[in-house]
Amino acid sequence: EVVMTQSPATLSVSPGERATLSCRASQSVSSNLAWYQQKPGQAPRRLIYDASTRATGTPARFSGSGSGTEFTLTISSLQSEDVAVYYCQQYNNWPPYTFGQGTKLEIK
């Protein structure tokens, strides 16, 4: 099973500043990685897939990068509506699909 490790667990960023979230896989997952955003009381929403492709409706301030075992989700200019928990997921080595434990993004 591929273990996905996200860091940090909680991130506080000022409005307008850059937020950088990390995800590490225990073995290579190529570019088969997605990022999801989950706001309080809501279902997860796909933001990024194939490591760097923005899903329809994902604002341009969100970008994904990386391949193999190291991945990054960057929010270039944090907005108040970006407060959420962010999860990475690998879909390269299955079953099982595996998620990271999540990074909680807060406004400073």
Added chain:
Amino acid sequence: EVQLLESGGDLVQPGGSLRLSCAASGFPFSNYVMNWVRQAPGKGLEWVAVIGATGGATYYADSVKGRFTISRDNSENTLHLQLNSLRAGDTALYYCAKEGTYIGHAFDIWGQGTMVTVSS
């Protein structure tokens, strides 16, 4: 509009059974792989099971293998999850999620979830 609507969640005693359903609309259901993902209260996401577009391929998380069964009725555009031998650790919000046309894609559409509580 593409939509997934789960139902069937309930309070059930340990050892009991439950059947969850997910009604799909707005896309050709029979063409797509479908999944169940759960989230325990205050916790992260855990993948549970996947079923291929025709229903011929199914895979499960080790934590539910032998107790849960995923199935689909393409004539009714509905996904199911049969939960047997339920344990307290199965308490969670259960989401259905749409994938691609074959297994090995990100989940592009999620339902709002149905709550399963296992308690005496």
